[in-house]
Amino acid sequence: MSLSHALMTSLLEKSSSGYDLARRFDKSIGFFWHATHQQIYRELARMEKAGWIESEAAPDGGKTRKRLYRVLDAGREELRRWVREPSEPMDLRDELMVRFRAEAVMGPLGLDVEIERRLALHEAKLQAYRAIEKRDxxxxxxxTREAQIQHMILKTGIMYEQSWVQWSHEALKMLRGAP
Structure with missing residues (x-):
């Protein structure tokens, strides 16, 4: 997936300035596709050059360089093309798994401290996702169909965090030698 497709999806939901788009991105798509604000601004410029989006000076921009972006027909076509394109499932690439293997071959290395730290992070994110689910x-x-799809995306995040919480509890139990 490219950042441009994530940004066009967000812009189709609501035309925005780069700043507002970056803030909305952090609170929605950013849960499963991370990008810095600088990356977002660079990608917006690239997409505009490609003819996928256009921008105009924001009415509330005053003397700033604030611009409002919207998706053009060519961008919609690109998004349609991309959505139909097959993609491979993401491979797991987690440094913690390599550390766990090191723990296996070298003996106790104190990995439980890192697992506890990560467990707390996963529990916090799970709690945040459940709060969003309850609210929205x-x-x-x-x-609506749109809301059902958004809920399915959120459910994926909930299941992901639940699996990490469960795994972390099992790993800590095993590392500590509990039956």
Whole structure:
């Protein structure tokens, strides 16, 4: 996946300035596709040059260089093309697994401290995802197709964090020799 496709998706949800897009990105797509604000601004310029988006001076921009971006037909076509393109599942590449292997061959290295730290991070993110779910997708509310899709994306994050919490508890139990 490229950052441009993530940005076009976000811009289709709502035309935005680069700053507002970066802030919205951090609170939504940024949960599963990270980009710095500098990367976002560079990519917006590249996408505009490619003819996928256009920008205009923001009405509330005053004397700033604030611009509002929107997706053009060529950008929509590129996004359609990309969505239909097959992609491979992401390979797990986690330094913690290599550390765990080192623990296996060298004996106790104190890895439980790192696992506890990560466990706390995963629990916090899981709690945040569940709060979003409770706020945005209440069980008693009939959801639009768009909201159902957004809920499915959130459920993926919830399941991911749940699996790490469970794994961390099992790993800590094993490392500490508990039955």
């Amino acid at each position: 997708f209440p069980a008693d509310k009939l959801l």
